[in-house]
Amino acid sequence: MKHYLLKVICLFSFFIWSGLATAQKQTIKVIGTLVEEETSQPVPYATVALYTTTTKELITGITSNEEGKFSIPTTSTDFYVVISFMGYQTKTVTEFSISKGSANLGTISLAPDTKMLDAIVVEGETSKTTFELDKRVFNVGKDLSTTGASALEVLNNVPSVNVNIEGEVSLRGSAGVQILINGKPSILADESGNALGTITADMIEKIEVITNPSAKYEASGTSGILNIVLKKDSKKGWNGSISVNTGIPDNHSIGGSINRRTEKFNLFTQFGAGYRSRPRQSETISQNLLNGQTILSDGEEFRNETFFNIRLGTDYHFNKYNIFTLSGNFAYEIEDQPSETDFTFLENEQLVSQWMRNEDTEATNPKWQYELNWTKTFKNNEDHTFQISALGSSFGKDLTSKFVDTTLEGENVDTNQLTATNFEQTNYTFKADYVHPISDSYTLETGALYVMSDVGNNFEVQDFIDGEYVDNLEFTNNFEWNQNVLGVYATAAFETKIWGLKAGLRVENTDLQTLLTNTNEKNSQNFTNFFPSLHTSYKAAENFSIQAGYSRRIFRPRLWDLNPFFSIRNNFNIRTGNPNLQPEFTDSYEITSIYEIGDASLSSSIYHRYTTDVVERVSTFTDNVTFTTPQNIGTNSLFGFETNGKYTPVKWITFNGNFNYTYFQREGVFESQNFDFTGTQWSARLDAKIKLPADIDLELAGNYRSNVETVQGKQSGFAFMDIGLRKKIIKGKIVASLGIRDVFASRIQEIFVNQATFETYNFAQRGRFITFGISYAFGKGEAMSYSGSRRR
Incomplete structure (x- = not known):
């Protein structure tokens, strides 16, 4: 007992002295x-x-x-x-x-760390496509040919997407594409207002290509959805870059990006200012086959713009589970559009008259957008989220034009015209989404979207008669367009490492009202539609997967499709809208395989789209004037095959390729004319990205688009090439870039209309564009290439 007590006392003393010794150690x-x-x-x-x-x-x-x-x-x-x-x-x-x-x-x-930085750069340099259950994601790298480019040039690099010379976007050769910004409708995605020009390549993080959208997405866009996701720098501290660009034709700008990140706040801004000029060559031939009369025109027009834009925003991390985002974008453009067109009027190949038409157009275009967003995550799972957003946007155009016709030979056709356009578009979007991962395999999603659109277009035409300008009531109009869309959806998904299934249903109500005030002509449409979707995927092996999907879509006519009149630039080739146009509906089916082997990857798709009430632009001919108007004409049954491949044979070169082939069958009747026919179309793109010594990168991109038969004629094919060159200085802190788009000036648009009583030919060409830019990055920012360049 004594020995035991002695041991306890010794042990207790040891702990006391050890604690005192530790306490006495200096901090x-x-x-x-x-x-x-x-x-x-x-x-x-x-x-x-x-x-x-x-x-x-x-x-x-x-x-x-x-x-x-x-x-x-x-x-x-x-x-x-x-x-x-x-x-x-x-x-x-x-x-x-x-x-x-x-x-x-x-x-x-x-x-x-040079090795680490090089590794990071190699990963981020080349744009690449990844696959998810119901979409493909095109992660935007620093593609050299898009130096100083706009969102439209970036879209033209995305597999399956084509942007024509007028800036119209198509997906797998079909129009009716719904373009979203950060998953929401936006005035910046409105093609009709050239608004995509305010988004530049350096601002884009990725583009989601959704050919068969699930019920989560708005049902608009019969050929699918393109979702442009903008960057929001996540690096902490101060980051940013500044860029200066110049080009031929005139394309001069300065732009910058600044980001400040703390634990609670992320402040970001992007800005730009500059001047650009976009020439366009055009030629038209209109032949009246009944009386032998022909109208020829050949001219050049310019779109000269001084522009300013700024984007501001902040993320506030209220706590670990709640984030508030407030952002705004403002752009302002001052346009000057001079043009000169020579006209020739022939009768039985004999000259009747020749004259020159000069246009002097000036316009101001303010655009703004703001958004408030709240995202809440839950403690049980970071993917368990609830998100509410409110977005407002506006686009305005105040435009005046003066047209002067001067007789050069033959009969006197001297005349003057004035036009004035006051355009205002306002959109409000309210959106709520809830995602609940019930388990690792099951996920439920539900939400609602309400979009209010209010557009007014006041167009006035005046003719110079007896020494004064007099209103031309035939062409003057005030058109109002109001559309409200309410959508509610729910989806359920089951996904494992091997197999996945996602099903959903969306219900949308559309309330459309149009009014032509000068004639009191009204059009009212209110309809409710169901839009189901089904997607599945199966991973057959580590390097081989299969996806399949179905969705139903709608294309709602836009203002420019409905407005009964909106162009007199060429009095013999007039485009008009159709206030009685109905929406078109599409059922879309698709099967895709994804295969990877070594340094190569390949994805191929077989798809089918069946569309009713197809919207086609139809030409009619009256008194030597061609009127082009959208009409609902029958059905279109389309079958297609698409394949995308990537191959890196050695570290210094990467090839990317895309091929798309479609066969379609049209059925329809318009004004007793039968439009039943079949046709094919195909397109191909091949890129080569080459790493040269001395930190120099070279990119070559070749494109080809075949001719295609239309309801009244055909549209010719064309091939073109883009080249990009970039040099990194001071380990990438400074970057100098050179880009040449349409190297051989071969990107053209030719449309032939061949009918029993008349024939027309339309030609347009933008030409070659050369840009050079240099940028500097500070903090942990990355050098960029910014110019504010817009649609071509």
Whole structure:
């Protein structure tokens, strides 16, 4: 018993003395400041860790603050310091002195990790496509041919997408594409207002190609959805870049991007200003086969623009589970559009008259957009989310034109005209989405969308008669267009590593009202439709997967389709709208295989689309004037095959290819004319991305689009090539880029209309564009290429 008591007393004494000895150890503060070696800028949020010298075990650690400073308390004196941060070489500090309870390491410079940076750059340089259950995601790299380019040029690089010379977007050769910005309708995605020009390549993170959208997405777009996702820099601290660009034809601009990230806030802005000029060559031939009369025109027009735009936004992380985002975008353009067109009037090949038509057009285009978004995540799962957003946008155009006809030979046709356009479009979108992952395999989604659109277009034409301008009531009109769409959806998904299934149903109600005020002509449509969707995927092997999908879609006529009159630029070739136009509906089916082997990947799709009440642009001929108007004509049954491939035979070169072939069968009757026919169309694209010595990259992109038969004639095919060259300086902090689009000036548009009583030919060409840009990045930003360039 005594021995046991003695042992307890000794052990108790040992613990007491050990505790006192530990308590008496002096606390040391290890302090210092981290900066970049090249720029001397602070390095925030780097990891600073203390390790024991003998056992190499971790003692403690901390991250540097926003100024790059750190302070670590420790009672150990036997330690060394290890500093690490992604993108920089790890630094170890073993020599330091301890004085007055402090180990001051001073200012520590971190050098970039060249190997790591190179690896990151290689991953991000080349645009690449990844596949998800109901969509393909085109991750936008720094494609050289899009230097100084707009969203339309980037879209033209996306597999399955084509943008023609007038900026009209098609998907797998079909129009009726719904374009979204960050998953929502946006004035910036309105092709009719050239608004996509305010989005530039450097602002885009990825583009989602959704050929068979699930019920989660708005049902608009018979051929599918393109969702442009904009960047929102997530790097902490100050980041940004500035870019200066120039080009031929005139394309001069300066732009920048700045981001400030803290634990609670992410502040971001992008801005640009500049001047650009876009020439366009055009030629038309209209032949009256009944009386032998012919109208020829040949001219050049310019779109000269001075532009300013700015985007501001902030994310506020209220807490771990709630994020509020407020953002706004404003753009302002001043347009000057001079043109000169020569006209010739022949009768039985004999000259009747020849004259020149000059146009002087000026316009101002303000655009703005704002958005408030709240995202809530739940504690049980970060994918369990609830999101509410409200978006408002507006696009305006105040345009005046003066047309002067001067007789050059033959009969006198001297005349003057004035036109004035006051256009205003306002959209409001309210959206709510709820995602609930019930388990690792099951997910439920539900939500609602309400879109209100209000458009007014006041168009006035005046003719110069007896020394004064008089209103031309035949062409003057005030057209109002109001459309409200309410959509509600629900989807359920089951997905494992091998197999996935997603089914959904969307219900949409459309309320459309149009009014032509000068004639009091009204059009009212109210209809409700169901839009089911079904998608499945199966991973047959590690490198082979299959996807299949079905969806039902709608194409609602837009303002420009419904407005009964909107162009007199060429009095012998007039485009008009049709206020009685009905929506078209499409049932879409698709099967896709994805195969990867070594350094190559291949995806192929077989698809079918059946469309009713197809909207086609039909030409009629009256008094030598061609009127082109959209009409609902029958059905279109389309079968297609598409394949996309990527191959990297060696590290310094990568090939990307796309091929699409379609066969279609049209059936329909318009004004007793039978439009039944069959046709084919195919397109191909091949890119080569080459890494040259001295940090120089080269990109070659070739495109071909075949001719295609239309309801009244055909549209010719064309081939064109883009080239890009880039040089990195100071390890990518400065980047110089050269881009040449349409190298051989071969990207043209030719449309032939061949009818029993008349024939027309329309030709258009934009020509070659050369751009050069240089940019500089600061903080942890990346050098970019920004010009604000818009649609071609």
